[in-house]
Amino acid sequence: MKTLWTIVKIAAGVLVVAALALSAYVSVTWDKVWDVPEPALRASTDPAAIARGEYLAFGPAHCVECHSDALIEFEDLGDGMPLPALKGGIPFALGPLGLLYTKNLTPDPETGIGRYSDGQVARMLRHGVRPDGVSSIPLLMPFSEMSDEDIVGILSFLRSRPPVKNAVPDNEWSTVGKVMKSFVSAAQPKTDNHPPALPPPSAPTVERGQYLARSVANCGGCHTEFNPMTGATIVPDFSGGGEMEPMKRKGADPTLWFRPPNITPRVGSALLKFPDRATFVARFRTGGRQFAGSPMPWEAFSRMTPDDLGAIYEYLKTVPAEGAPSIGEPTVRH
Numbered sequence: 606m607k608t609l610w611t612i613v614k615i616a617a618g619v620l621v622v623a624a625l626a627l628s629a630y631v632s633v634t635w636d637k638v639w640d641v642p643e644p645a646l647r648a649s650t651d652p653a654a655i656a657r658g659e660y661l662a663f664g665p666a667h668c669v670e671c672h673s674d675a676l677i678e679f680e681d682l683g684d685g686m687p688l689p690a691l692k693g694g695i696p697f698a699l700g701p702l703g704l705l706y707t708k709n710l711t712p713d714p715e716t717g718i719g720r721y722s723d724g725q726v727a728r729m730l731r732h733g734v735r736p737d738g739v740s741s742i743p744l745l746m747p748f749s750e751m752s753d754e755d756i757v758g759i760l761s762f763l764r765s766r767p768p769v770k771n772a773v774p775d776n777e778w779s780t781v782g783k784v785m786k787s788f789v790s791a792a793q794p795k796t797d798n799h800p801p802a803l804p805p806p807s808a809p810t811v812e813r814g815q816y817l818a819r820s821v822a823n824c825g826g827c828h829t830e831f832n833p834m835t836g837a838t839i840v841p842d843f844s845g846g847g848e849m850e851p852m853k854r855k856g857a858d859p860t861l862w863f864r865p866p867n868i869t870p871r872v873g874s875a876l877l878k879f880p881d882r883a884t885f886v887a888r889f890r891t892g893g894r895q896f897a898g899s900p901m902p903w904e905a906f907s908r909m910t911p912d913d914l915g916a917i918y919e920y921l922k923t924v925p926a927e928g929a930p931s932i933g934e935p936t937v938r939h
Contacts, residue, residue, distance in 0.1 A: 643727065644753075666759070670902045706776060729741065808912055814919050828843050863936075
């Protein structure tokens with residue numbers, strides 16, 4: 606009995622030492638400064654570059670959905686009305702990982718990107734590295750393969766906007782979140798990317814659709830279920846996402862939760878609800894939001910050109926037809 610008690614004490618001591626070592630390691634690595642070079646990309650005053658950036662930010666890249674009060678403002682935006690400011694401050698709960706706040710993307714010199722160089726902002730977009738060198742979560746900023754020209758467009762547009770002073774709170778990482786940032790590759794900078802200098806031409810082609818779906822619109826970010834602790838996908842690409850709570854929009858029913866549907870060409874998928882490209886494009890351009898709390902950025906995607914929407918349709922028809930059938934109907938959750 607005495608021997609057993611000795612073994613228990615030794616095991617307990619080992620566990621305590623291991624826990625202390627883990628705590629010490631996490632405390633110095635979760636906010637590690639990464640030596641990732643800044644892309645040599647600079648904002649332009651060229652009206653064409655600014656227009657390209659506006660189209661991306663308020664269209665396929667849907668920056669507006671997270672970096673403004675767009676959850677309320679943007680759905681009411683009519684023709685000729687001013688675009689909402691990308692002033693940030695929107696809280697996003699990441700479950701056990703903590704609470705994140707979107708950043709102020711206006712050129713305010715005190716609270717926005719006016720404090721940072723073009724290279725620092727471009728590095729955040731492309732590599733998920735903040736201006737101070739600490740990693741954000743690249744999984745939430747999936748622009749690592751966005752072309753140089755498109756990143757320059759976004760930079761140019763952001764620099765052209767009026768500054769808005771809006772101090773955003775610091776992110777609130779839990780202990781679990783800090784451990785994740787220390788060990789999980791999905792929370793570390795994306796450095797193995799090979800973005801093109803130019804995007805594929807705007808046309809309803811598979812090549813253009815693949816670029817938009819994977820490098821700009823991030824269709825897979827919602828329509829592919831992944832492990833929130835590791836960032837690893839757990840189902841085939843585009844075959845359906847995990848359950849998502851309703852967005853806080855006017856009129857949203859808090860009991861209706863959403864599971865982004867399968868958008869592969871599998872029988873029973875949401876993609877096959879559309880018999881042809883024209884029907885798909887019309888749904889996005891004029892169909893509107895059917896459920897107020899849906900996480901789908903319908904308002905931003907309605908601003909996309911018919912050619913770009915058509916390109917995404919043509920690409921999705923070519924991906925492997927996998928996964929379970931699902932069309933994205935909300936489920937009641939009390």
